């Protein structure tokens with residue numbers, strides 16, 4: 786799994802960090818970032834929930850193939 790946050794789209798709503806706080810956090814400006822080392826989701830089942838929770842669809846989750 787690869788998590789990508791479109792920083793141009795993110796409005797800093799914080800839903801991702803609320804939904805999956807072990808994976809997402811917010812920077813000083815309130816915009817979301819993936820915690821270091823959690824770019825692969827860290828095995829969290831909440832990542833997809835967080836992507837759905839984002840009101841502007843800024844969180845993209847893709848599966849690694851192979």
Ligand code: SF4
Nearest residue numbers: 795796798799801839
């Ligand atoms: S839920 Fe979406 S808009 Fe809100 S902080 Fe997370 S990525 Fe940004």
